[in-house]
Amino acid sequence: MSRRILLINGPNLNLLGKREPHIYGSTTLEDIETQARQQAHELGVEIDTFQSNHEGAIVDRIQETAGWGPNVRETDTPGKRVSAIIINAGALTHTSVAVRDALAAVAIPFVELHVSNVHARETFRAHSYLSDKAVAVICGMGAYGYSAAIEFAAQHLKIEGE
Numbered sequence: 001m002s003r004r005i006l007l008i009n010g011p012n013l014n015l016l017g018k019r020e021p022h023i024y025g026s027t028t029l030e031d032i033e034t035q036a037r038q039q040a041h042e043l044g045v046e047i048d049t050f051q052s053n054h055e056g057a058i059v060d061r062i063q064e065t066a067g068w069g070p071n072v073r074e075t076d077t078p079g080k081r082v083s084a085i086i087i088n089a090g091a092l093t094h095t096s097v098a099v100r101d102a103l104a105a106v107a108i109p110f111v112e113l114h115v116s117n118v119h120a121r122e123t124f125r126a127h128s129y130l131s132d133k134a135v136a137v138i139c140g141m142g143a144y145g146y147s148a149a150i151e152f153a154a155q156h157l158k159i160e161g162e
């Protein structure tokens with residue numbers, strides 16, 4: 001089974017490049033995902049990307065990684081199963097027990113990612129429902145954080161004997 005990473009971006013991250021560029025930079029999500037696919041290929045891992053502005057859709061997508069949830073087809077083969085998740089949950093980071101519970105349910109190692117340094121912003125952004133369950137937390141690196149997360153996930157997968 002090939003090693004597969006799922007990159008999830010949450011609400012408003014579809015606006016990267018346009019949204020508050022002084023905070024989030026000018027790189028678009030399309031560019032980030034394109035770079036992620038190129039980097040994954042070079043690292044010899046598979047990558048799926050998903051972005052939604054909707055909490056339930058993100059929960060459904062996380063459940064799918066374990067072959068569960070409303071969108072899983074019986075024909076899905078184990079070869080498509082995910083070995084690591086990278087998630088920038090956006091504002092859901094600070095609010096969503098549902099996303100936390102979905103990640104705990106599938107028990108797949110995950111990296112929490114933020115483009116901005118959430119600890120240098122409004123106090124509410126310093127709280128995460130995900131961080132204590134994450135293998136690693138990356139924040140403040142801008143779009144490069146995605147590259148760092150993919151490199152780490154790929155190396156972690158190797159450590160796991162993937």
Ligand SMILES: O=C1C[C@@](O)(C(=O)O)C[C@@H](O)[C@@H]1O
Nearest residue numbers: 012088090091114115116125
């Ligand atoms: O939407 C986002 C983006 C973010 O996750 C980041 O990538 O810096 C930080 C969150 O606080 C914010 O709600």
